[in-house]
Amino acid sequence: MNLSDSKKKLALAGIVCGLVAVCLAIYGNPANMAFCIACFIRDMAGALGMHQAEVVQYARPEIIGLVLGAFIISFATKEYRSTGGSSPMIRFVLGMIIMIGSLVFLGCPLRMVLRMSAGDGNAWVALIGFILGVGTGAFALKKGFSLGRAYVTNKTGGMVLPALMVGVLLLSVFTSLLKSSESGPGSMHAPLILSLIGGLIFGAFAQKSRMCFAGGIRDVILMKNFDLLTVIVGLFAVMLVYNLVSGNFVLGFNTPGVIAHSEHLWNILGMYAVGFAAVLAGGCPLRQLILAGQGSSDSAVTVLGMFVGAALCHNFGLASSGTSLNPETKELVAGAVTTNGKIALVICIVVCFVIAFTNKRKEA
Amino acid sequence: MRQKELKLVVTFHTTADAMAMEKACKNAAVPGRLIPVPRMISAGCGLAWCAGLENRAQIVGLMEQTGIEQEELHECMV
Numbered sequence: 122m123n124l125s126d127s128k129k130k131l132a133l134a135g136i137v138c139g140l141v142a143v144c145l146a147i148y149g150n151p152a153n154m155a156f157c158i159a160c161f162i163r164d165m166a167g168a169l170g171m172h173q174a175e176v177v178q179y180a181r182p183e184i185i186g187l188v189l190g191a192f193i194i195s196f197a198t199k200e201y202r203s204t205g206g207s208s209p210m211i212r213f214v215l216g217m218i219i220m221i222g223s224l225v226f227l228g229c230p231l232r233m234v235l236r237m238s239a240g241d242g243n244a245w246v247a248l249i250g251f252i253l254g255v256g257t258g259a260f261a262l263k264k265g266f267s268l269g270r271a272y273v274t275n276k277t278g279g280m281v282l283p284a285l286m287v288g289v290l291l292l293s294v295f296t297s298l299l300k301s302s303e304s305g306p307g308s309m310h311a312p313l314i315l316s317l318i319g320g321l322i323f324g325a326f327a328q329k330s331r332m333c334f335a336g337g338i339r340d341v342i343l344m345k346n347f348d349l350l351t352v353i354v355g356l357f358a359v360m361l362v363y364n365l366v367s368g369n370f371v372l373g374f375n376t377p378g379v380i381a382h383s384e385h386l387w388n389i390l391g392m393y394a395v396g397f398a399a400v401l402a403g404g405c406p407l408r409q410l411i412l413a414g415q416g417s418s419d420s421a422v423t424v425l426g427m428f429v430g431a432a433l434c435h436n437f438g439l440a441s442s443g444t445s446l447n448p449e450t451k452e453l454v455a456g457a458v459t460t461n462g463k464i465a466l467v468i469c470i471v472v473c474f475v476i477a478f479t480n481k482r483k484e485a
Numbered sequence: 486m487r488q489k490e491l492k493l494v495v496t497f498h499t500t501a502d503a504m505a506m507e508k509a510c511k512n513a514a515v516p517g518r519l520i521p522v523p524r525m526i527s528a529g530c531g532l533a534w535c536a537g538l539e540n541r542a543q544i545v546g547l548m549e550q551t552g553i554e555q556e557e558l559h560e561c562m563v
Contacts, residue, residue, distance in 0.1 A: 267501030482501035
């Protein structure tokens, strides 16, 4: 089925992915974090012992499902193509930047859209930063930014990340080696089989529709093309309806339990870094997982960068805290961005500029 | 809504090559526009150059002249 020959079908892909997110939220994923790539990679990094934040450790089957869903559908439809060799270490750094920016904001672009659909004003503020970041990346593209071409590699090269994901799945099902949170967001999850199926479906539809949050805005800026944005609008519409019907829609800024903070400048800068780095890396966190599933070793390296970035965020105190209610006093405790997080984020943005304007296409 | 027509679609190894093609075509007044790579051609999300079939020789010549390397030339409904 060609999902991209009309805007209606693209919107349908977004709606299906939105329904997956709704199901996962209903069956136990954290409220307002039904499906977040950054948060879930952070949880997986915790499960693997890469960081020691006890409340965010769980081998999220959704991430495994996304990669395997893209791998299976691309293999079945003869679109699997093992490629690599396009500045892998720069992509690794971009993956780290994407994760640091996401965890300062508290969510990837997918979760930003989910939070927007639930009325979280902070996510709408962060959208400004994301658009500016993508715009800066698009400007760099216009100025000749390039990480160099990828080459076709041995067929098995692109299968490494999907195989590693199968390994993590087997460890989580058959052993007790992986860490698993007993409280906090990491302890809140839908049943494993449902999460895995949800991830597989989401991954397959994202592969077929080329869903990409950064790409959607990039295409509007560079070509006034709204195709990719249509997928996002479909996803947003489903989540908005669900939130309105279920009573989860709360318009405001300081909403406890949402896992968000109201430091506007840092919400903007966090998503600015994510948007900028995502355009330079050729896709948002979700897209990186999908590209890795369909054979790109370059994207797989970006994903590894995101894992390391997540570990750094919690080992060095870069991740922000969310607004919450003190369980004893019932007072509102405002979420905050840490000083380390602010310093790291400024460094990340500087590094993005260095990467963007020092890696140029070679003139013939 | 715009009717789909059979067009010449040039794909490139990198987005930067596509951007360079846009610049070269503008400078040489060769008609065409940047588009997302059509889904029927690729599962990737890069950019392609789309032009009328009648501009094929002109476009191939321009790419040779400017050293812009194509990935492939396609004829497809866009």
